[in-house]
Amino acid sequence: MAVSGLAFVGFVLGHMYGNLKAFSGHDAFNEYAHHLREFGEPLLPHMGFIWLMRVGLLIALIVHVAAAVELTRRARKARPVKYVVKKHTGAIPASRLMRWGGFTLLLFIVWHLVNFTFGKVNVQGGETDDPYNLLVDTFDVWWMTLIYLAAMAMLGAHLHHGVWSSLQTLGLTGTAASRARAKTISFAIAILIAGGFSIVPIAILAGIID
Amino acid sequence: MTDMPDTTLTSDRSHDEPSPGQYDDAAGYYTPGAPIADTKAPDGPIADRWQTRKFEARLVNPANRRKLSIIIVGTGLAGGAAAATLGEAGYNVKSFCYQDSPRRAHSIAAQGGINAAKNYKEDGDSVHRLFYDTVKGGDYRSRESNVYRLAEVSTNIIDQCVAQGVPFAREYGGLLDNRSFGGVQVSRTFYARGQTGQQLLIGAYQAMERQVKAGTVTEYTRHEMLEVIVADGRARGIIARNMVTGEIETHLADVVVLASGGYGNVFYLSTNAMGSNVTAAWRAHRKGAYMANPCYTQIHPTCIPVSGEHQSKLTLMSESLRNDGRIWVPKKAEDCTKDPRDIPEEDRDYYLERIYPSFGNLVPRDIASRQAKNVCDEGRGVGPMVGDFRRGVYLDFADAIERLGEDAVREKYDNLFDMYERITGENPYEVPMRIYPAVHYVMGGLWVDYDLQSSITGLFVTGEANFSDHGANRLGASALMQGLADGYFVLPHTIRDYLAEGPFEPLDESHPAVAEAKASVQERIDKLMSINGSRSVDSFHRELGHIMWEYCGMERNAEGLRKAIDMIRELKREFWTDLKVLGTADSLNQSLEKAGRVADFLELGELMCIDALNRRESCGGHFRAESQTEDGEALRHDDEFAYVAAWEWAGEDQPPVLHKEDLVYTAIEMKQRSYK
Amino acid sequence: MNLTLKIWRQSGAADKGRIHTYEVSGISEDMSFLEMLDVLNEQLNELGEEPIAFDSDCREGICGMCSLMINGEAHGPEVTTTCQLHMRSFKDGDTITIEPWRSGAFPVLKDLCVDRSALDRIIQSGGYISANTGSAPEANSVPVPRDNAVRAFNVATCISCGACVAACPNGSASLFLGAKITHLAELPQGQPERWSRVVDMTAQHDHEGFGGCTNIGECAAACPKEIPLDVISQLNKDLRTAMRHGH
Numbered sequence A: 001m002a003v004s005g006l007a008f009v010g011f012v013l014g015h016m017y018g019n020l021k022a023f024s025g026h027d028a029f030n031e032y033a034h035h036l037r038e039f040g041e042p043l044l045p046h047m048g049f050i051w052l053m054r055v056g057l058l059i060a061l062i063v064h065v066a067a068a069v070e071l072t073r074r075a076r077k078a079r080p081v082k083y084v085v086k087k088h089t090g091a092i093p094a095s096r097l098m099r100w101g102g103f104t105l106l107l108f109i110v111w112h113l114v115n116f117t118f119g120k121v122n123v124q125g126g127e128t129d130d131p132y133n134l135l136v137d138t139f140d141v142w143w144m145t146l147i148y149l150a151a152m153a154m155l156g157a158h159l160h161h162g163v164w165s166s167l168q169t170l171g172l173t174g175t176a177a178s179r180a181r182a183k184t185i186s187f188a189i190a191i192l193i194a195g196g197f198s199i200v201p202i203a204i205l206a207g208i209i210d
Numbered sequence B: 001m002t003d004m005p006d007t008t009l010t011s012d013r014s015h016d017e018p019s020p021g022q023y024d025d026a027a028g029y030y031t032p033g034a035p036i037a038d039t040k041a042p043d044g045p046i047a048d049r050w051q052t053r054k055f056e057a058r059l060v061n062p063a064n065r066r067k068l069s070i071i072i073v074g075t076g077l078a079g080g081a082a083a084a085t086l087g088e089a090g091y092n093v094k095s096f097c098y099q100d101s102p103r104r105a106h107s108i109a110a111q112g113g114i115n116a117a118k119n120y121k122e123d124g125d126s127v128h129r130l131f132y133d134t135v136k137g138g139d140y141r142s143r144e145s146n147v148y149r150l151a152e153v154s155t156n157i158i159d160q161c162v163a164q165g166v167p168f169a170r171e172y173g174g175l176l177d178n179r180s181f182g183g184v185q186v187s188r189t190f191y192a193r194g195q196t197g198q199q200l201l202i203g204a205y206q207a208m209e210r211q212v213k214a215g216t217v218t219e220y221t222r223h224e225m226l227e228v229i230v231a232d233g234r235a236r237g238i239i240a241r242n243m244v245t246g247e248i249e250t251h252l253a254d255v256v257v258l259a260s261g262g263y264g265n266v267f268y269l270s271t272n273a274m275g276s277n278v279t280a281a282w283r284a285h286r287k288g289a290y291m292a293n294p295c296y297t298q299i300h301p302t303c304i305p306v307s308g309e310h311q312s313k314l315t316l317m318s319e320s321l322r323n324d325g326r327i328w329v330p331k332k333a334e335d336c337t338k339d340p341r342d343i344p345e346e347d348r349d350y351y352l353e354r355i356y357p358s359f360g361n362l363v364p365r366d367i368a369s370r371q372a373k374n375v376c377d378e379g380r381g382v383g384p385m386v387g388d389f390r391r392g393v394y395l396d397f398a399d400a401i402e403r404l405g406e407d408a409v410r411e412k413y414d415n416l417f418d419m420y421e422r423i424t425g426e427n428p429y430e431v432p433m434r435i436y437p438a439v440h441y442v443m444g445g446l447w448v449d450y451d452l453q454s455s456i457t458g459l460f461v462t463g464e465a466n467f468s469d470h471g472a473n474r475l476g477a478s479a480l481m482q483g484l485a486d487g488y489f490v491l492p493h494t495i496r497d498y499l500a501e502g503p504f505e506p507l508d509e510s511h512p513a514v515a516e517a518k519a520s521v522q523e524r525i526d527k528l529m530s531i532n533g534s535r536s537v538d539s540f541h542r543e544l545g546h547i548m549w550e551y552c553g554m555e556r557n558a559e560g561l562r563k564a565i566d567m568i569r570e571l572k573r574e575f576w577t578d579l580k581v582l583g584t585a586d587s588l589n590q591s592l593e594k595a596g597r598v599a600d601f602l603e604l605g606e607l608m609c610i611d612a613l614n615r616r617e618s619c620g621g622h623f624r625a626e627s628q629t630e631d632g633e634a635l636r637h638d639d640e641f642a643y644v645a646a647w648e649w650a651g652e653d654q655p656p657v658l659h660k661e662d663l664v665y666t667a668i669e670m671k672q673r674s675y676k
Numbered sequence C: 001m002n003l004t005l006k007i008w009r010q011s012g013a014a015d016k017g018r019i020h021t022y023e024v025s026g027i028s029e030d031m032s033f034l035e036m037l038d039v040l041n042e043q044l045n046e047l048g049e050e051p052i053a054f055d056s057d058c059r060e061g062i063c064g065m066c067s068l069m070i071n072g073e074a075h076g077p078e079v080t081t082t083c084q085l086h087m088r089s090f091k092d093g094d095t096i097t098i099e100p101w102r103s104g105a106f107p108v109l110k111d112l113c114v115d116r117s118a119l120d121r122i123i124q125s126g127g128y129i130s131a132n133t134g135s136a137p138e139a140n141s142v143p144v145p146r147d148n149a150v151r152a153f154n155v156a157t158c159i160s161c162g163a164c165v166a167a168c169p170n171g172s173a174s175l176f177l178g179a180k181i182t183h184l185a186e187l188p189q190g191q192p193e194r195w196s197r198v199v200d201m202t203a204q205h206d207h208e209g210f211g212g213c214t215n216i217g218e219c220a221a222a223c224p225k226e227i228p229l230d231v232i233s234q235l236n237k238d239l240r241t242a243m244r245h246g247h
């Protein structure tokens, strides 16, 4: 769980960096998208890097979801009778959103891939083989932006607990100080990623990018 | 340390008192019986006796051990340590406790520490000094060969516990730390902050759980022993009630060990756990095991005072607090309601420092307790009125905080201070603590010989349940030592001598002794369930407690004790006609459990009063108003009472039979105890 | 003060159980929570209704026998055990809901009593140092650095009450498990069995039906002995090392 989660984190950090290229304009962004496909050549075939990444992500996804399902199943079994009253002292709200949050993210990812990668759906009916234009067209639609922003909020929450949690799972939080540090890192990453992703759609909707 | 400041005061009475033997306060309440002797302790120099006994104890072939079964009732330090050790040796052990886990035995509550003659501080300690201090602390009413052995094996205990991972306090260099404790002048007490008993018990518990896994120990939790089975002259098993299903179970074995703890709860309010009881010991007593010195009760001076009628138990504040806290009351009764911080130094009476200048606040428990009672009786107690007077004295840390700093005090005592604040709602860093004595430990218990075998063949008794090694008063940090000594190092040797005769004839449930035991348990439960009176068990227990505290507590006199006996007899009659127990017997029923225990406490309480009445001397925790020096100190009568009073059950409503075991000291001289 | 108590009653393992409502009056601030229940039980006894079964023994916060979910918090609103919780933590007129620990691994026996023997079985699976009686070396022959000794002690104070399990949304006993792993791992005496211990105990934990830890942290907030969350980190770390060593 922790390893797959952190692999995701690594991916989204890189992905976010790529997205921010949108601020550099049409060509820089498309150049980047293109570059991704050529990355590693001639060591790797064309599209080699991207497929390697895709396979990695797919494995991470399977592991992550399988672990999530197993943990959820065990938790259900471990408390067959619910409390009439239960307070949640000591837990951050994000920690209890993990399962719903994860499920939402799963839906999001499916839609996202349909949107940008496999289906290439341009909701404005415009062209689909220019990544930059697809991006801009998508987020010029307010409700698309809203869907994405909601997903990013979820992602932020997921990471707010998830990053701390994976550090704890990996046994890197052996003292009170390192635990406090892990919580700060976790919060920072959550803000960074959720914020970093959100800027692009907002900028497009606001017309800063067009 | 220099020698103890003993005075060789003789115990002769002044001439206007009658000569020995003239008084028999308990005449009519008992029947004299034949004297007994402990035949197991070898003769010879005291330092060699245990070695000799171990050598003489017969061996059991390892291959035979699996065929030999041992029942151990109790999983405290005494029982848990024994189960682990005997399991390791390969015997087939069945272990019983009434809690839901063996680790919850009341040994867990011990705070202060455990003594051992390691002499790590090079301050003059030795096996002999620990032996000497223990005998003296017990006011020369313990059996010297037992005490010597206790001191001798004490060092092994520490080694064993450390190997198990018990996290004792350590110094910066990584070696073990010690402190001085409970009225002795050497530092021989090992401790784990204020939770020594817990850590020692977890060590024993884990060792025992390891044997459960290995298959040598089977544990029966939430099981209460209600009868011992004595077949053909030997203890061969127990009847226990499964406290969850109510089933009455028979468990048979080659030998039975009782490690069932103390019976301080006869006083209702004590520092013991809610479930601590005398049932296991009392049932054995009724089957022939002698009950020795039942009146010897230790009243601990530093407990949190009673706050009201609803109180269910009293909480001990570790005695270690007396190392730094100063005990006082106002000199004038009218100051008792003032804020203590407003009472100027010259109006305070640091009475222990005044009366006992050399020991001060560190005098033994019995002395500290009785003096607290005295000042409260004089009307100088503090805190809320409970009944007709204030039951409390101050334990003040202001000086210590000034001398050492609040942080140092916090470092040493924070968990105790927190506990105090939680219970009383007062902050002891700011306001002096209030303390009052409470029943804490019983030195009395089932009589055992040097092998820890009771007067029933094949029934061994260890830990607080036996009449133990502490005479008339136990020194602080010595009960843990005794429990573990018995469990790890003594019983495993002596029981093997007994088991070398086994396996005994197989017994089955149809044996008349088994059937009789089981039927009697069933009958008693049916009776308790069917009285259908109007009073709750707790109300009887509380009333018994009042009687015991009032007449058989810190100070006793003949008139009060006779009155108490009558009152207890009356209460017992009422109990058996007006008790109300709801629910059913075949399910978890806590009222029924309590009822059985209170029924036994009623019988025990009577015997305690008879024993106290008989012992017309003051010694250790037993203070008879009729026997004191001119300045109010305890006065022993060695010529008449240097014996263990071992009482035999003579039947329902029959006066008990008194057997005396004379106490003979060869390695130590009997002196009148003085801490002045 | 006067209180309304909503208490879980269940006659035995086979019964489904339900909440009953009781009123108690004349409760003093100085009473402990359990003494308040004693008062209620005396009243019930008087009325001919069977008293409520709940566990307690030492009543001084050390044996771990008492339990109770009080208004949705294990051992109630303070950082202490139920037996050390005092009524001054409540107000006149409060409604208090009292339930047993809820865990598949802790079946309800009756009313508020549950069976926690699963925790003993976790200890049996490796929560000890194998040192037969009599085989121990001189105690001071192995010095233990004070910091290790202090940490070992701090986590060895676990009283095995099960509040961590009761509080954990996943029903995990990881805090309990981590406390024992850390206690023994801090000491030189605990090293020889360190890796097999963590593997065996974790396997037993899972086998008993406790949930997996997702680092929510409610356990540590409920723990009356303030066992810190870093014991779970230690547990994970030791488990990882053990796996790497092929245990």
Ligand SMILES: Cc1cc2nc3c(=O)[nH]c(=O)nc-3n(C[C@H](O)[C@H](O)[C@H](O)COP(=O)(O)OP(=O)(O)OC[C@H]3O[C@@H](n4cnc5c(N)ncnc54)[C@H](O)[C@@H]3O)c2cc1C
Binding pocket: B073, B074, B075, B076, B077, B078, B079, B096, B097, B098, B099, B102, B104, B105, B106, B107, B108, B109, B110, B111, B112, B113, B114, B196, B197, B223, B224, B225, B226, B259, B260, B261, B262, B271, B272, B273, B276, B277, B279, B280, B316, B440, B441, B462, B463, B464, B465, B476, B477, B478, B479, B480, B481, B483
């Ligand atoms: C608050 C407190 C603080 C103390 N502090 C210290 C200290 O600092 N140093 C020191 O040396 N001593 C101290 N003592 C005394 C010491 O703790 C006890 O004397 C000692 O632990 C008793 O151990 P034990 O094994 O004999 O019995 P316990 O630990 O009391 O165990 C009794 C066992 O018997 C079982 N049992 C009892 N009756 C039955 C039955 N009928 N059926 C089945 N099982 C039964 C119980 O379940 C339990 O397992 C303290 C005592 C108290 C109360």
Ligand code: HEM
Binding pocket: A001, A002, A003, A004, A005, A006, A008, A009, A012, A061, A064, A065, A068, A069, A071, A095, A098, A099, A101, A102, A103, A105, A106, A109, A158, A159, A161, A162, A163, A165, A166, A167, A169, C214, C215
């Ligand atoms: C594909 C959809 C996803 C699902 C169904 C999902 C679900 C979960 C669940 C159920 C947990 C369990 C922990 C808990 O309950 O607290 C979890 C943990 C975690 N998730 Fe996700 N998640 C998804 C996507 C992601 C993504 C995209 C990331 C990162 C960008 C991520 C990062 C993490 C991390 C770091 C953890 C913590 C792991 C640990 O506790 O060791 N997850 N996820």
Ligand code: HEM
Binding pocket: A012, A015, A019, A033, A036, A050, A054, A057, A109, A112, A116, A117, A131, A135, A148, A152, A155, A197, A198, A200, A201
């Ligand atoms: C506002 C936020 C986001 C935007 C604007 C965005 C945009 C894009 C774009 C434009 C692509 C296509 C890139 C290309 O084909 O070269 C893409 C691919 C992808 N995105 Fe996002 N993305 C966002 C958030 C996310 C998040 C949060 C995740 C994961 C949790 C994610 C996962 C992916 C994946 C897996 C791909 C496919 C990469 C591939 O295999 O080709 N995206 N995204």
Ligand code: SF4
Binding pocket: C157, C158, C159, C160, C161, C162, C163, C164, C165, C175, C176, C179, C219, C222, C223, C224, C225, C226, C227
């Ligand atoms: S870790 Fe804390 S909450 Fe859990 S059992 Fe131990 S003491 Fe209780």
Ligand code: F3S
Binding pocket: C167, C168, C169, C170, C171, C172, C173, C174, C175, C212, C213, C214, C215, C216, C217, C218, C219, C220, C229, C232
């Ligand atoms: S609450 Fe549960 S999820 Fe882990 S951190 Fe504590 S065990």
Ligand code: FES
Binding pocket: C055, C056, C057, C058, C059, C060, C061, C062, C063, C064, C065, C066, C081, C082, C083, C084
């Ligand atoms: S009753 Fe012992 S901890 Fe609460």
